[in-house]
Amino acid sequence: xxxxxxxxxxxxxxxxxxxxxxxxxxxxxxxxxxxxxxxxxxxxxxxxxxxxxxxxxxxxxxxxxxxxxxxxxxxxxxxxxxxxxxxxxxxxxxxxxxxxxxxxxxxxxxxxxxxxxxxxxxxxxxxxxxxxxxxxxxxxxxxxxxxxxxxxxxxxxxxxxxxxxxxxxxxxxxxxxxxxxxxxxxxxxxxxxxxxxxxxxxxxxxxxxxxxxxxxxxxxxxxxxxxxxxxxxxxxxxxxxxxxxxxxxxxxxxxxxxxxxxxxxxxxxxxxxxxxxxxxxxxxxxxxxxxxxxxxxxxxxxxxxxxxxxxxxxxxxxxxxxxxxxxxxxxxxxxxxxxxxxxxxxxxxxxxxxxxxxxxxxxxxxxxxxxxxxxxxxxxxxxxxxxxxxxxxxxxxxxxxxxxxxxxxxxxxxxxxxxxxxxxxxxxxxxxxxxxxxxxxxxxxxxxxxxxxxxxxxxxxxxxxxxxxxxx
Amino acid sequence: xxxxxxxxxxxxxxxxxxxxxxxxxxxxxxxxxxxxxxxxxxxxxxxxxxxxxxxxxxxxxxxxxxxxxxxxxxxxxxxxxxxxxxxxxxxxxxxxxxxxxxxxxxxxxxxxxxxxxxxxxxxxxxxxxxxxxxxxxxxxxxxx
Numbered sequence: 001x002x003x004x005x006x007x008x009x010x011x012x013x014x015x016x017x018x019x020x021x022x023x024x025x026x027x028x029x030x031x032x033x034x035x036x037x038x039x040x041x042x043x044x045x046x047x048x049x050x051x052x053x054x055x056x057x058x059x060x061x062x063x064x065x066x067x068x069x070x071x072x073x074x075x076x077x078x079x080x081x082x083x084x085x086x087x088x089x090x091x092x093x094x095x096x097x098x099x100x101x102x103x104x105x106x107x108x109x110x111x112x113x114x115x116x117x118x119x120x121x122x123x124x125x126x127x128x129x130x131x132x133x134x135x136x137x138x139x140x141x142x143x144x145x146x147x148x149x150x151x152x153x154x155x156x157x158x159x160x161x162x163x164x165x166x167x168x169x170x171x172x173x174x175x176x177x178x179x180x181x182x183x184x185x186x187x188x189x190x191x192x193x194x195x196x197x198x199x200x201x202x203x204x205x206x207x208x209x210x211x212x213x214x215x216x217x218x219x220x221x222x223x224x225x226x227x228x229x230x231x232x233x234x235x236x237x238x239x240x241x242x243x244x245x246x247x248x249x250x251x252x253x254x255x256x257x258x259x260x261x262x263x264x265x266x267x268x269x270x271x272x273x274x275x276x277x278x279x280x281x282x283x284x285x286x287x288x289x290x291x292x293x294x295x296x297x298x299x300x301x302x303x304x305x306x307x308x309x310x311x312x313x314x315x316x317x318x319x320x321x322x323x324x325x326x327x328x329x330x331x332x333x334x335x336x337x338x339x340x341x342x343x344x345x346x347x348x349x350x351x352x353x354x355x356x357x358x359x360x361x362x363x364x365x366x367x368x369x370x371x372x373x374x375x376x377x378x379x380x381x382x383x384x385x386x387x388x389x390x391x392x393x394x395x396x397x398x399x400x401x402x403x404x405x406x407x408x409x410x411x412x413x414x415x416x417x418x419x420x421x422x423x424x425x426x427x428x429x430x431x432x433x434x435x436x437x438x439x440x441x442x443x444x445x446x447x448x449x450x451x452x453x454x455x456x457x458x459x460x461x462x463x464x465x466x467x468x469x470x471x472x
Numbered sequence: 473x474x475x476x477x478x479x480x481x482x483x484x485x486x487x488x489x490x491x492x493x494x495x496x497x498x499x500x501x502x503x504x505x506x507x508x509x510x511x512x513x514x515x516x517x518x519x520x521x522x523x524x525x526x527x528x529x530x531x532x533x534x535x536x537x538x539x540x541x542x543x544x545x546x547x548x549x550x551x552x553x554x555x556x557x558x559x560x561x562x563x564x565x566x567x568x569x570x571x572x573x574x575x576x577x578x579x580x581x582x583x584x585x586x587x588x589x590x591x592x593x594x595x596x597x598x599x600x601x602x603x604x605x606x607x608x609x610x611x612x613x614x615x616x
Contacts, residue, residue, distance in 0.1 A: 109497045116504045120518060124525045132528060132562050140565035146545065151568050157561060223500060229518050430514070 004185055007064075007177035008038070008192070010071055011170075015041030017078040022262040024082065028253065029207055031103075035200050036266075038192065039242050043273035045070075046169035047321040049176070053142060054324060058149040063176040102211035106202055106218050113222060114195055117231045121191060125183035127234030134159050135168050135236060136186055142172035143181065153329045162330035164322060166277040167236040186234045193238040194231025198222055200242055201438050204249035205445045217441045226434045236277050237431045241438050243274035244284050248399050248439070251292060252446060254307075255299045261310025267292075268314025276318040280435065283409050285315075287402040294398070349416045359414055362425045366433060399443035407436060524559075531559045534603050538564060541601055541609065542577060549573045551591060552581025552607075578610040 015037035023033055045067060052066055060066065126132040138152045142165070145151060153161050167189070174185040201221055206214035221227060230237055247270035254263045271288045274281035292311050296304035349355060410432045417424040504518070538548075547568035550557055554571070560579060561569055569579060578597050582588045588608045592599065597610035 112497065112501055113504075116501060120504070123519075123521050126525050126528045126562075128522070129524060132524070133558050137562050137565050144544070144566040146566075148545070148547075148566070148568055151566075155568070155570055156572065157557065157570055219497075223497070225500075225514060228504070229514055232518070 001184070003178045004174060004182075004188060007174045008188070010067055010177075011041030011045045012038045013041070014044055014071055014074050015039070017074045018044070019266070021078050021081045022266055026263055028263065029203075032200075032203050032207060035196065035203055036246060039196060039200075039239070039246065039273065040266075040269065042170050042239075043166065043243075043269070043276060043318060045173055046166050047276060047318055049142070049173040050165055050169045050321055051324070053149055054328075058146050063173065067173070067177075099206060099211050102215055103203070103206065106215060107199075109219070110195065110198055110202075110222060113228055114191060114231065117194065117228050118191055121187050121232040124232065125187065127186060127190070127232075128230075131186065131190075131234035134163070135234065136171060138165065138168040139171035139175065139186070140181060142169060143175040150329065162279070162326065164236075164276045164278060164281065165325060166239055166273065167234075187232075190234040190238070191231055193242065194227060197238045197241045197245070197438065198227065200249075201245050201442060204245060205442065208249065208252060209445050213445045217445050220441045221438050224434075224437055226430050226437075230431065230434055235431065237434050240274055240277040240281050240284075241435055243270045243277060243281065244402075244435070245438060245442055246270045247274060247284075247288055248402065248442065248446075251288070251295060251398065252396050254295065261306055264292075264307055264310040265314040268311040268316075269318065270314075271311075272315040272318025272322070275322055280406070280410070280432075282322070283406060284402065287405045291398045291402060346416050355415055355421055358421060359411070359425055359429075362429050366430055395448060396446040399439065399446050403436065403439045403443050406439070410436070527559055528563060531556075532563045534607065535560065535563050537601050537603065538567070538579075538609060542567075546577055547573050547575045548577050548579045548609075549575045550579050550581075551595070552579075553583055556581060576612045578612070580608050580610055582606040 016034070018040060019033045019037055048067070048070060049063065052060060052063065127136065137158060141149050141152045152158055155161075170189055171186045174189065175181055178185060198218065198221055202214050202218035205217045227238075247267050250263050250267035250270065254267060271285055271292075274288075275285040292307075296307040296311075414421070414425055414428065414432075504515075542548075544567060547570075548564070550560060550569050550571045550573075557569075557571070560581075564579075577600075578592070578595060580588055580591050580597075582591060583606075586606075588599075588602075588606065592608070592610050595610070595612060597612050599608055600611050601609045603609060
């Protein structure tokens, strides 16, 4: 148990030190820096674990020693950088009194729900199907496969051999710390990912749009039952949600980070980590690249090239791991392989009305039964109440563009699936909605710029002014 | 008037949201702890052990002797019903097991009406451990 939490702490510490170095002069609040530390740390350590396996060919004796060296290297770098630079955050980056009360209330609601998730997780210690038959199965080979760790790519009986390894690798490195295969590792990791997804969504919206929007958006996601269900399921959809939301929020916030590229660097890292989480994340990477290109030419100062350089620097580490996985080890994804067989077949599937009707019926089922209508109702009422009678303007349509692109792509994959459509839709739709729903509520919150956001933008400007004063 | 404006701008909406949140979140928490009979399929599934986990626990206890008898690097050829293979694969990992593998060691699952001995004879294998009535660990004798 202690070694499990030590492994999580090392990831957190690596993430925190990196963020501390990057964002010490930015206006990103400290509470967000703390919340982002573990996703950053898990992305880096899981990639490091995978690349270490590739380099050592599975022959390393005690992996935690390697990670301790990595931690010490990051620590020395951070101390050196912080000694040269500013030692404190340059702007007031804590919570205001009203924000603090709303945050505490929301935190209590969240913990109440997740304590039950933790309780119920023990009922199914192996997790749901994909967890034990794929993700944790691969983790077992990554942890204890030795020379044979590449069996996960070679065996014809391990499904989705091409899938990115963020979660599998995170679980394996946790077992490496614990020295044994244990159900506790993936269980704790899964619950923490669920918690991070709701808390990061809430606090990003709190930062960018204020406490009322944060509460509306947070509750709309918290009452969305698949969040609780899959937080106990040990799947990689929730890490993907965390990385997508974080990347989008930081890209929006990068407008206020005109002098430095650190926020853009971190956004690039999150985009890459999303692609390292799931194949759907690679689609998100493509969408985020288009959006970043637009942002670079519209908002970037001093130059779009500096923006691009920062973004690709952050993206590079996860991208290298992904390319190694896809090019060296894994083949094509089974879904694409199946679809590429015949263009005529694809046209036939797309024009088959029954398939569209089937997906729509299933969607309605989730909307009415699983969703329980609460999140949608709450979101609508809160949104209208909050914006009524206020002046606002359209601010960010980027997240909506990403949502639309992802939705169309997911729909296309379901319609043209090479598998039985009823099986594919029934096993995938709730998880696809789990990915899309938080993006939808986040996009809605980011769409309009109201009085609070102007205040938030003012804080950015204020921050820049303080920076200038500090530098002079 | 100023007091009302101050209250509206600073407390009214958060207060309303807190009340609505309490009205929504508390019943959900209650439902999660004690689900009613006419609940949603996902909620019902959330509150009970799924069949796969039950089987995995069962096979984990049955296959426990394999790790005692064989070195962890020894791979296994699986002979038997493919429906059960996924459980054996999960429980035995990181040991490699596959119907396609060439190995001196076999995990044989006999189907209904089949005899373990007759299947093992086809592979010229001897019994190392009888794990269940229809499941055994075997090793080849001489040439396969």
